[in-house]
Amino acid sequence: xxxxxxxxxxxxxxxxxxxxxxxxxxxxxxxxxxxxxxxxxxxxxxxxxxxxxxxxxxxxxxxxxxxxxxxxxxxxxxxxxxxxxxxxxxxxxxxxxx
Numbered sequence: 001x002x003x004x005x006x007x008x009x010x011x012x013x014x015x016x017x018x019x020x021x022x023x024x025x026x027x028x029x030x031x032x033x034x035x036x037x038x039x040x041x042x043x044x045x046x047x048x049x050x051x052x053x054x055x056x057x058x059x060x061x062x063x064x065x066x067x068x069x070x071x072x073x074x075x076x077x078x079x080x081x082x083x084x085x086x087x088x089x090x091x092x093x094x095x096x097x098x
Contacts, residue, residue: 003044006085012039046085051078 003009016035059069077086 001042003042006044006046006082008041008043010039011042012037046082048082051081 001011014035014037017033055073057071059071061067061069075086075088
């Protein structure tokens with residue numbers, strides 16, 4: 001089994017006893033029916049080394065026009081990055097005056 005895309009996929013394996021009693025030649029075979037199944041996630045990770053870029057900014061909305069602040073960042077990915085392995089995390093925290 002080989003993962004071809006980055007991410008998580010559930011793999012299910014099922015087993016069931018044979019319904020025919022002549023599968024093993026002359027050897028006795030259990031004639032009841034038994035079955036079982038299990039599902040487990042398969043995690044496929046990208047090859048290579050993680051690359052992290054952190055951008056920080058401190059601002060005070062009361063100093064801005066209309067007391068609103070806006071900014072943007074460009075995410076420049078390496079040309080050899082693994083397809084579908086990129087992600088961005090935005091963390092905003094604030095301190096409100098009392």
